Amino acid sequence: METLLRKDYIYDHLRAESRDKLFEIMGGRLEKEGITKNSYVAALKEREEKYPTGLHTDGLLIAMPHTDSAHVNEACISIARLENPIPFHEMGNKKNTLDVEMVFMLALKDPEAHLKILQKIIGMFSDREVLKKLREAETAEKIYQVVYEAADL
Numbered sequence: 001m002e003t004l005l006r007k008d009y010i011y012d013h014l015r016a017e018s019r020d021k022l023f024e025i026m027g028g029r030l031e032k033e034g035i036t037k038n039s040y041v042a043a044l045k046e047r048e049e050k051y052p053t054g055l056h057t058d059g060l061l062i063a064m065p066h067t068d069s070a071h072v073n074e075a076c077i078s079i080a081r082l083e084n085p086i087p088f089h090e091m092g093n094k095k096n097t098l099d100v101e102m103v104f105m106l107a108l109k110d111p112e113a114h115l116k117i118l119q120k121i122i123g124m125f126s127d128r129e130v131l132k133k134l135r136e137a138e139t140a141e142k143i144y145q146v147v148y149e150a151a152d153l
Contacts, residue, residue, distance in 0.1 A: 004117065004153045009078035010140040019086050020045060023065065026078050026105050035076045036107050043067040044105075052089030054098040055122075059131040061098045063088040064121065066106035069114065077121075077153065078105040079143055081134075102134060117153070124151045 009030070016022035027041040044067050053064045063086075085099035104121060108114045124130050130150040137143045147153065 004075050004077045005079075005144065005148055005151075006076060007140065007144050009076060010144050011078075011080040012138075012140040012143065013083045014080040015083040016086060019048065019088060022080070022082075022086055022103065023048075023105075026080060026103070030076060030078060030105075030107055035072070035074055037071050037073060040067065040071040040107065043071045048088075052091055052094055054088035054090045054096075054100055055125060056090060056096075056098055057125045057131055058128055060102060060125075060135050061085070061100045062102050062104060062125060063098075063100040064091075064104045064106060064118075066108065069109050069111050072107045072109045074107075075109045075113075076107045077147075078107070079103065079147065080105070081137070081143060120151045120153065 016025055023041050023044045027044050030036040031038050031040050044065050047067045048065055055062045080103045082101055085101050087097045088100045090096040090098050108117060130146060133146045137146055
C-alpha cells in the first residue's frame with residue numbers, strides 16, 4: 001500500500017498570498033514530482049469553486065482541497081500550516097468564508113478508499129486534543145507525528 005502521509009510534503013509556516021497561489025505551490029510540487037498528473041492544480045481550483053472545502057472545527061480552521069482520482073498518479077496527503085490565514089469558502093455553506101490556518105491537500109488514487117480516508121481525517125478534526133496538538137506543533141516533523149498517530153494513515 002502506498003504511504004499517504006509523507007514528511008517531505010508537510011510544510012510549516014507556508015507563505016502564500018491566495019488560495020490559488022497555495023494550490024500552485026503545494027499541488028505544483030506534487031505535479032512536478034509526478035505524484036499527480038499535470039491537470040491536478042487546475043482540477044483543484046475548479047473543484048474548490050464548486051465544492052468548497054473549508055472546515056470550521058473547534059479550535060483550528062482547516063481546508064481539505066482534493067479532486068477526482070483521474071488527476072492522481074499515486075496517493076499522497078500534503079499538509080501545510082500557513083504563515084498567514086487564507087480565505088476559503090466553508091464546506092456546505094458557500095456564503096461563509098473562513099480564514100483557514102491549516103490545509104490538508106489530498107491526492108487520492110483509489111476511489112474506493114477515498115471516503116474511508118476522508119472519514120479518518122474528518123474524525124481526527126473532531127478531536128479537540130488533536131486540534132490543540134496540531135496548533136501547538138512547532139515543526140513539520142511534529143505535525144507529521146500528530147497526524148500519523150491520530151488518523152492512522
